[in-house]
């Protein structure tokens with residue numbers, strides 16, 4: 001069986017950068033929890049994701065644009081790419097409020113790398129739009145960011161191929177994670193707790 | 207904690223369910239009886255002659271909301287779900303565990319221990335509340351038999367051994383079941399052990415109906431995490447039988463169904479007038495009785511509890527879902543053993 005040629009969804013890079021186990025739960029195990037958080041996230045995406053092109057104030061807007069990169073074996077859709085002249089400018093929509101996050105920039109930079117390969121143009125900047133606080137944050141793609149995309153792509157590719165599910169982070173990240181219910185980070189991380197409960201199960205307290 | 211999505215139970219004969227934007231309309235003879243937003247609705251359960259529009263069914267499939275069809279007595283007919291949220295790796299692990307005798311025995315023993323321990327707790331609670339020393343003694347004796355079964359389960363040889371221990375413990379439990387009811391209620395609703403298919407007395411009819419509600423919730427929980435409801439460990443897989451759903455419900459029977467039945471009877475919320483005897487001796491809840499029980503069931507699921515293993519507060523109605531997840535994580539190798547829920 002050879003699934004190395006399956007392209008990696010760009011969203012998986014973002015998930016991996018947030019928490020490797022989250023990435024595995026979604027892309028290896030295909031767990032997806034419908035809680036309010038994800039439902040709200042989906043609403044935002046449904047609005048931007050009706051594929052269309054239109055032009056406003058000299059800027060061409062491509063919504064839900066398929067993007068890919070053969071070199072890194074990536075595939076995905078960019079929420080929005082603005083073309084000012086020829087230069088593409090990817091914009092990623094996020095529900096919630098502005099955070100200082102590496103995961104979002106990895107995802108956005110991956111889109112930029114895809115656009116560069118597809119169009120043969122340099123893509124130097126992009127933006128993240130935070131739906132909750134209606135803020136737009138410009139991101140300049142640095143060399144370090146690009147290297148990170150390459151590294152994460154290689155690691156995720158390996159993880160998907162081997163169908164690995166790493167142990168939970170079980171830290172502050174879990175509070176904001178929509179997969180907490182499926183992941184069960186605290187019990188899975190705390191082996192002793194499970195062992196104790198398994199032992200006590202067969203004891204009848206008076 | 208995740209919210210408990212509601213279940214809409216439609217029991218009125220001749221009702222018609224249709225989609226109206228993001229809501230479901232329930233009409234009876236052309237009159238609008240109810241209109242509820244779909245947002246917090248996790249599943250729809252219909253009993254008997256209830257019609258559903260294809261648009262509404264399609265919407266439920268898209269949203270991953272299950273539609274369960276039961277006959278008028280609550281017997282399971284079918285369950286419609288949308289695209290499988292297929293976790294094929296999980297199912298592979300489930301089948302592998304099912305092929306491995308030691309692993310199957312370990313899971314079956316843990317599930318049975320959960321059942322027996324929860325039954326014991328219900329018996330002990332009734333013993334404490336009993337005003338009659340003789341009856342208290344009987345209840346405690348039955349609790350001791352549960353404790354003994356628990357002890358033997360720890361070193362059960364194989365699944366047949368587990369099933370044997372389960373059978374003995376269950377018999378001792380139902381021997382004293384009526385002692386949990388108040389004496390006056392025992393006289394008006396006599397019961398002679400456990401019988402089913404069909405139930406032959408009102409108490410059995412009530413318990414059977416509650417078990418059906420519980421089983422539906424357990425099948426939903428199992429399917430919700432991507433497990434195959436037909437591939438059980440304690441219950442032998444048999445075509446058409448929701449063996450894993452039956453497995454999972456074992457640990458919940460005593461405190462969710464039996465204890466609720468006793469409470470409804472002792473509070474006179476359910477009395478003889480809620481039952482319908484059929485020629486030949488079968489007994490079922492009538493429509494009024496079913497409505498009363500479903501309302502009590504929904505209320506019970508909204509009660510808060512503390513999950514001992516997760517050390518988190520949760521709602522009783524969510525516990526089957528949490529347990530299905532623990533089982534899934536165990537099968538995927540994240541947890542060394544499956545630990546059932548023990549009700550505090």
Ligand code: SF4
Pocket residue numbers: 019020021022023025167168169170171173174175177178179180183184185
């Ligand atoms: S709950 Fe925590 S460990 Fe689990 S996937 Fe989310 S962030 Fe990672």
